[in-house]
Amino acid sequence: MLEHIKKHRYKILCIAPLLIFLLIFTFLPIAQVIILSFQPAAKTDSVTPPGSGDNFTLAHYQDLFFQKDFRQAFFNTVFIAFLSLALELSLGLSFALLLCKNSKIIRFLRPLFILPLAIPTTVVGVMMSYLFTASGWLNRIFLNLRIIDSPIYWMSGGVKSLLMIALADCWKVTPLVMLILLAGIQSIDTSLYKAARIDGAGSFYIFKRITLPLLLPSITAAVIIRGIDAFRIFALPLILMGQNLKVIGTFAYLEYSEFNNPYVSAASAVLLLIMILSAVLFYIKVVGKKGIVPA
Amino acid sequence: MADLRLVNINKNFDKVQALSGVNLTIKQGSFCVILGPSGCGKSTLLNLIAGLEEASQGKVYLGEKEITGLPPHKRNMAMVFQNYALYPHLSVFENIAFGLRIKKEKEKQIKEKIEQVSKALNLEDKLGRLPRELSGGEKQRVATGRAIVRDPELFLFDEPLSNLDARLRVELRSQFIKLHQRIKKTIIYVTHDQLEAMALGEIIVVIKNGRIQQISPAQELYAVPQNLFVASFIGSPPMNIIKFTLKKKDTKIQLIKENLVIELTNDVTQKILSYLGQDIYLGFRPSAVRFGPAGQIKGKVIFIENIGEDSYAHIEIIEGTEIIAKVNDKDARVGKNSVNFNIDNQAMHFFDLQEKRI
Amino acid sequence: MKKRIRAAIFLITILILILVFLFPLYLVLKISLSKPQDIFVEKPTYLIKNFTFEHFKSVLLSGETFLNPLKKSLLTGILASILGLLVSIPAAYSISKFNYKLKYALILVIFMTRMIPEISIALPITISFIKIGLFDNILGLTLAHLIRILPVSCFILVGVFSGFPDELERQARIDGASASKAFIKVVLPLSLGGITVAGIFSFLLSWDEFIYASYLTLARPTMPIKMYYYISRGDIFSSATYAVIITIPVLILTFALQKYIKPDFLSGAIKG
Numbered sequence: 032m033l034e035h036i037k038k039h040r041y042k043i044l045c046i047a048p049l050l051i052f053l054l055i056f057t058f059l060p061i062a063q064v065i066i067l068s069f070q071p072a073a074k075t076d077s078v079t080p081p082g083s084g085d086n087f088t089l090a091h092y093q094d095l096f097f098q099k100d101f102r103q104a105f106f107n108t109v110f111i112a113f114l115s116l117a118l119e120l121s122l123g124l125s126f127a128l129l130l131c132k133n134s135k136i137i138r139f140l141r142p143l144f145i146l147p148l149a150i151p152t153t154v155v156g157v158m159m160s161y162l163f164t165a166s167g168w169l170n171r172i173f174l175n176l177r178i179i180d181s182p183i184y185w186m187s188g189g190v191k192s193l194l195m196i197a198l199a200d201c202w203k204v205t206p207l208v209m210l211i212l213l214a215g216i217q218s219i220d221t222s223l224y225k226a227a228r229i230d231g232a233g234s235f236y237i238f239k240r241i242t243l244p245l246l247l248p249s250i251t252a253a254v255i256i257r258g259i260d261a262f263r264i265f266a267l268p269l270i271l272m273g274q275n276l277k278v279i280g281t282f283a284y285l286e287y288s289e290f291n292n293p294y295v296s297a298a299s300a301v302l303l304l305i306m307i308l309s310a311v312l313f314y315i316k317v318v319g320k321k322g323i324v325p326a
Numbered sequence: 327m328a329d330l331r332l333v334n335i336n337k338n339f340d341k342v343q344a345l346s347g348v349n350l351t352i353k354q355g356s357f358c359v360i361l362g363p364s365g366c367g368k369s370t371l372l373n374l375i376a377g378l379e380e381a382s383q384g385k386v387y388l389g390e391k392e393i394t395g396l397p398p399h400k401r402n403m404a405m406v407f408q409n410y411a412l413y414p415h416l417s418v419f420e421n422i423a424f425g426l427r428i429k430k431e432k433e434k435q436i437k438e439k440i441e442q443v444s445k446a447l448n449l450e451d452k453l454g455r456l457p458r459e460l461s462g463g464e465k466q467r468v469a470t471g472r473a474i475v476r477d478p479e480l481f482l483f484d485e486p487l488s489n490l491d492a493r494l495r496v497e498l499r500s501q502f503i504k505l506h507q508r509i510k511k512t513i514i515y516v517t518h519d520q521l522e523a524m525a526l527g528e529i530i531v532v533i534k535n536g537r538i539q540q541i542s543p544a545q546e547l548y549a550v551p552q553n554l555f556v557a558s559f560i561g562s563p564p565m566n567i568i569k570f571t572l573k574k575k576d577t578k579i580q581l582i583k584e585n586l587v588i589e590l591t592n593d594v595t596q597k598i599l600s601y602l603g604q605d606i607y608l609g610f611r612p613s614a615v616r617f618g619p620a621g622q623i624k625g626k627v628i629f630i631e632n633i634g635e636d637s638y639a640h641i642e643i644i645e646g647t648e649i650i651a652k653v654n655d656k657d658a659r660v661g662k663n664s665v666n667f668n669i670d671n672q673a674m675h676f677f678d679l680q681e682k683r684i
Numbered sequence: 685m686k687k688r689i690r691a692a693i694f695l696i697t698i699l700i701l702i703l704v705f706l707f708p709l710y711l712v713l714k715i716s717l718s719k720p721q722d723i724f725v726e727k728p729t730y731l732i733k734n735f736t737f738e739h740f741k742s743v744l745l746s747g748e749t750f751l752n753p754l755k756k757s758l759l760t761g762i763l764a765s766i767l768g769l770l771v772s773i774p775a776a777y778s779i780s781k782f783n784y785k786l787k788y789a790l791i792l793v794i795f796m797t798r799m800i801p802e803i804s805i806a807l808p809i810t811i812s813f814i815k816i817g818l819f820d821n822i823l824g825l826t827l828a829h830l831i832r833i834l835p836v837s838c839f840i841l842v843g844v845f846s847g848f849p850d851e852l853e854r855q856a857r858i859d860g861a862s863a864s865k866a867f868i869k870v871v872l873p874l875s876l877g878g879i880t881v882a883g884i885f886s887f888l889l890s891w892d893e894f895i896y897a898s899y900l901t902l903a904r905p906t907m908p909i910k911m912y913y914y915i916s917r918g919d920i921f922s923s924a925t926y927a928v929i930i931t932i933p934v935l936i937l938t939f940a941l942q943k944y945i946k947p948d949f950l951s952g953a954i955k956g
Contacts, residue, residue, distance in 0.1 A: 041778070041863065041864075042778035042781060042782065043778075044774075045774035045775060045777060045778040046774070046775045046778045046779065046790075048770075048771045048774070048775065049771050049772065049775035049794075049834060049838065050775075052771060052830065052834060053793075053794075053797060053834070056805070056809065056827060056828075056830070056831050057797050057800065057805060057831055059808075060804070060805045060807075060808040060809050060812075061800065061804060061805065061808075063808035063811075063812075064804045064805070064807055064808045067807070067808065067811075126701075129697075129698065129701075130698075136695065137698075140698060140702065142939070143702050143705075143706065144701075144702065144705065146706065146709070146935075147705070147706075147709070148938075149931075149934055149935055149938035149939075150709065150931055150934070150935075151891070151892030151908065151930055151931065151934060152892065152894060153892060153894050153908040153911060153912060153927075153930070154712070154892070154908075154911070154927040154930055154931050155708075156912075156915070157712065157911060157915050157923050157924065157926075157927045158708040158709065158711060158712050158927065159708065160915060161708075161711050161712070161715060161920065161924070162708055162711065168707075168711055168728075171728065202705075202708065259798075259799050262801070263801045263802065263803075265802070265803065265894070265895050266894045266895070269898075269912075270912060270915060270916075273916065280801065280803050280895075283803045283804075283807070284803060284806075284895075284898060284899070287807055287810075287899075288898070288899070293807060293811065296803075296807055297804075297807055297808075300801065300803045300804035300807055301804065303801045303803065303804065304800060304801055304804050307799055307800075307801060308799070311799055340783075373854075376854075376858055377857075378854050378857060378858070397857070397862070397863070398854075398857040398858050399857055399858075399859075399860045399861055399862050399865075402860075403858065404858060404859075405854075405855070405858040407851045407854070407855060409851060411849070411851035411852050411854070411855035413852060413855075413856075413870060413874075414852075414874065415873050415874055424856070424859050424861075424869075425859035425860045428859065428860045428861050428865065428869075429860060472859070476859070476860070482858075
C-alpha cells in the first residue's frame, strides 16, 4: 500500500486539490445541510454551528409536510419535470429527425436551432416574461391570429403557469435533447436503412423497428440528464412567478432569504436531494452504470 | 557502454501475461532484432528496456548497474517509434534539438550537432519545416536523426519502417546497416517482418506469446529452427510441416501418413530412432523438394505461383494435405497434373509433439 | 419535380420553425432597441418602428450602477476559470493516466457531484461564508462558482488528455524529459485547444450563474442578479438591455466554440 502511494505520489499530488475542494465545498456542505435540517431552531438570530450538542429534531420536516405551500411546491416540481421532459423529448426527437440529413442547408441552419442553448437561463426568464404577461406578445399573436378571443392569464397561477414554466424550460432545453438524439441518430449505420428498404419496409415501419429501438440508449441518456436538471429548476420559476408559484428549489431559497428560516430551507433542500438521488438510483438499476458516464 | 542484460523478466497487464521468464543478454555494440507476430510482447519488451514500463518481476542491468526502476530520462537511450512521434508543434530543427535543449546544451553546440546529423541523413533543406509537411520517409529520417543527435548508449527502434511502402523500406534498411557500422552502438530493433529481421540482425530474438523462442544469428535461425513456431515463422513461403508416424520396416525407417510412405536414408535416422512408433512432425522448406520420375512421393499439382525469378508449385500429396515446392527451370515438366518427387533428406527438420526440435 | 416541391416544403417548414423558435430572442433585442411608444400601446408593433439606442445609453452610462455588476461578473468569471484550470488540468491529467477502474470511479464521483441540487450546497456555504467574511464578495462567489465549474472542466479535460497520443509523451520521456517536463513541453502546448475550450466554458458557467449568486449577494450584484432586480421591478427596457448585454459575449464565445459543442460537454455545461 505504502509503496503504491509512493509510486503514484505525483498523480495523487495532482489530483489532491480537486478532491480537497470537492470535500470542502460539496460533500461537507451536504453534511452540514443535513445536520442543519435536524437541528432545533436557535433562539437567537445567529445559527448555531452545525453538529454542536445533542440537538435533534424532526420539527422542520413536520413543518414542511403540514405546509400547504411546500406540498404545492412538491407537486409543482414533479408536474413541471414530467411535463417539460415529455415536451422536450417529443420536440427534440422531431427536430432531430428533421435535421438529421447532412445536406449543406441543414448544416448551415442547425446552429440556429441550437442557439437557445447558449442563452443564459436568466435571460430566458426575462425573455419569457415578455412573452407570457397578460399584455404580452403571445397573447397578442394569438389574438391577431384569432386563436383566442380574450387574453390568457398565464401568470395567474395554477396549471396555466406550470405549463408556462414548462414551455419556457422547453425552449431552452429542447436543443440539448435534440443534440443528444441527433448524435444517436447519426451513429446508426445507414446501411441498415438501405437493407430495410430493400426488404420492402416503409418509412414509418423503419422508424418504428430500426430508428427508435437503436435510439433508445440516447433517449435514456437524454431523460436522465434532463431529469436531474428538471428537478433542480430554479431561475425560470423564480423570475417568472417569484413567490406566487414555487417549486422546491425556489421554496428553499425564499424560505431562507425572505423568511429567514434556514432550518426549513435545509430540510426542503435535503428532500430535493433525496428525490434526485432516488431517481438516479432508479435509473442505474434500470439502465445500468454504463448510461451515466459517456464512453 | 556495456552489455544489456534482462534477468527473469515477467510483465502482467491486469490478468494478461505479456512477458514471462525473459532472459536475454545483448552484447555491447551488436545489432539485435526482436522478431515476433503482432501482440507477442515485443513492444512491451522494448518499452521495458526504455523504462516506459516497469517489469512486474525481474531485473534489467546495463553492464553491472541495475536500471530496473530507473525512469526513461535517466537511461540515456534513444527510441524511434513506429509512427515516428514527431512533435507536431515543433519544426524539424526543434524536433531534433528537443533532447539537447532538455540537457541544456549550448546553442552553438546544438547547431553544430544538428548540422552534422541532418547532413548525414540528407535533411538539410527540411530543417525549417513542420512534421506535417514531410513525406513518410522524411519523417522516418527525422525520427532517426532525433535519436542519433543525442549520442545515446542504446538505440531502440519500434517497427520504424512498417508505415512505409516496400521500396522505401528496402532503401532505409541498408541505411540502418550503414548507420550501425558508423556509430558502432547497440541497436535493438523490433519488427514483425521476418525478411527485415533477416536482412538487419546480427542476432535475432524470436518471441511468441511473451516467451523467447530462440536467440540466434539470422542464418542459424533459418537453418536450425529450434521449434515448430520458429520453423514456420521464418522463411517465405513457409516451411512445409506434416505430422507423420515413425515406423520401422525391415531395416528401413519410414514416415507414414495414411497411404503416404516416405523412406528415409540411414544417415538422418540416428537422431529420431528413439521416436519409433510415435508421431513426429516433419518440416522441409520448399527448396528441399527434388523432382524426378523416381521420386517416392506422388502428388497432384493444383496450381503454380510465379513470383518473379522463382515459381512455387502447390501440390496435394494426400487428400487435404498440400505442400509448397520450389520449381526450377529444368523442372518444366512440373506443369503437368501429376508429379513425383523426393525430399532432400539433409534438409529435413524433425520436431516432437512438444514442438521442440529433435 | 415532385422531389423539388417536397424539398421546398421541407425547407419552408424548417424556416417557419426557426422563426417561431427564435422569436423570443428577437423580442428581447427589439424591446432593448425600441422607444416606449412601440411597446406600451394597445397593439405593439412586430417590427422596430421607432428605433433608439436610448436604453443602451442609459444603462451603459449609468456609471457604477452598471460598471460594478459588470466588474464583479467579469472578475469572478476570469478568476473562476483560471483557478478552475489550475485545479482541473493536473487533476484531469492524472485521472487520464489512472487505470481504467480507478479512472471510471473518479469520473463517476465527479459526475455525481453534478446531480446535487445547488440549493442544498448554497445554503450551508452561505451560512459559513457570512461567518468568515466571504459573503457578498468576489472571492466567495468565485469559490461557489468553482463548485459548478470543476466537474465540467475536469470532464472536458479528461477527454482531452485521454485522447492525447501516448507515443509523443513517451518520445519526450525517451528524449530525456522528466514526467513533469514532458507534460509542460509536449502535452500542454498540444492540448492548448482543449484547455481553451475548458477555460471558456468555465467562464460562461460563471458568467450566467444565478443560484449561488442569489444566495451570496446582498449589495454587490452580478450581471444576472442586476437583471433580475430590474425584471422584478417591472423595468422591461433595462432588463431587456441587460439581457442583450449578458447574451452577446455568450453568443460570441459559443459560436467560436461551435465545433467543440458536443452533447457530453453540454449536458454538464449549459443547463443549470
